[in-house]
Amino acid sequence: MSELFYVSAAVAAISGILVVTQVNAMRALINLVVLLLAVATVFFTLGAPFVAALQIIIYAGAIMVLFVFVVMILNLGGRAEEQERTWLGSVLWVVPVILAGVLLVLFIYSTRSPAPAAAVVGPKVVGASLFTTYLIGVELASILLLAALVAAFHFGFLPSRLEKSDE
Amino acid sequence: MNSIPTDHALILAAVLFVIGALGVMVRRNIVFVLMSIEIMLNGAAIAFVAAGARWNQPDGQVLVIFILVTAASEVAVALALLLRIYHLWKNVDADEVSLLKG
Numbered sequence: 001m002s003e004l005f006y007v008s009a010a011v012a013a014i015s016g017i018l019v020v021t022q023v024n025a026m027r028a029l030i031n032l033v034v035l036l037l038a039v040a041t042v043f044f045t046l047g048a049p050f051v052a053a054l055q056i057i058i059y060a061g062a063i064m065v066l067f068v069f070v071v072m073i074l075n076l077g078g079r080a081e082e083q084e085r086t087w088l089g090s091v092l093w094v095v096p097v098i099l100a101g102v103l104l105v106l107f108i109y110s111t112r113s114p115a116p117a118a119a120v121v122g123p124k125v126v127g128a129s130l131f132t133t134y135l136i137g138v139e140l141a142s143i144l145l146l147a148a149l150v151a152a153f154h155f156g157f158l159p160s161r162l163e164k165s166d167e
Numbered sequence: 168m169n170s171i172p173t174d175h176a177l178i179l180a181a182v183l184f185v186i187g188a189l190g191v192m193v194r195r196n197i198v199f200v201l202m203s204i205e206i207m208l209n210g211a212a213i214a215f216v217a218a219g220a221r222w223n224q225p226d227g228q229v230l231v232i233f234i235l236v237t238a239a240s241e242v243a244v245a246l247a248l249l250l251r252i253y254h255l256w257k258n259v260d261a262d263e264v265s266l267l268k269g
Contacts, residue, residue, distance in 0.1 A: 005171045009179045016183055016206050020190035025198050032202050039183075039209045043231075046176055046220045051212075051231045058235050063205070063242050070246045071198060074253055080196070087195050096192040100185045107181030111174045121225050129225040130232070137229070141236040148240030155247035158254060 176217035183210030
């Protein structure tokens with residue numbers, strides 16, 4: 001199980017770097033889906049099969065599909081790829097990589113507890129916790145989703161359908 | 168079942184978070200910035216699951232479910248706004264569409 005953790009951790013890190021350095025939007029999205037699947041495997045090895053399944057269903061299955069649809073609607077094309085290549089010159093990466101490296105060193109330096117992960121925390125315990133301790137969080141999450149639904153619906157209306165003016 | 172040290176899972180969370188932060192800093196295309204934000208959210212989710220697994224409690228997974236909800240709603244609204252921006256200015260450059268008016 002621990003070998004699976006290290007392998008999927010490496011896959012996640014590599015595909016994360018590939019997403020960030022990619023010029024083509026569709027290829028970056030595919031790399032992002034690989035990252036989400038690797039993170040789901042990491043969840044499974046850490047003894048969290050419930051969120052591993054939810055990660056695949058919701059994140060890779062719904063959110064990424066939304067991303068793919070929007071990128072295909074935008075239809076940026078080859079001109080955008082050339083533009084991305086001119087933006088991402090090699091000098092641009094120096095200062096952000098230094099800043100990110102400092103941040104990473106700080107994060108790793110602050111990890112203290114070497115205690116291993118305990119046994120599997122199954123869906124039954126998580127469900128019981130959601131219905132008792134975190135009940136108000138569930139209700140707030142549903143309100144947040146409703147607000148996001150209304151906002152996305154309102155922003156999604158193109159002006160030509162909403163008003164009768166010329167564009 | 169071999170146990171994974173919590174340290175290593177937190178290091179993975181830090182690495183993913185920093186890769187996402189790097190992407191947000193460097194990229195100009197709004198689509199790529201949104202993708203980098205998703206990477207950061209996944210890093211935070213790994214940290215939560217590692218913490219919950221260390222104490223054998225469901226709280227970490229519950230918070231990951233809330234992260235999933237937050238990410239879904241944020242992506243929906245952000246992509247709807249992106250489509251409106253593209254419809255108006257035919258441009259997805261974060262440096263160009265920097266004025267709030269219009």
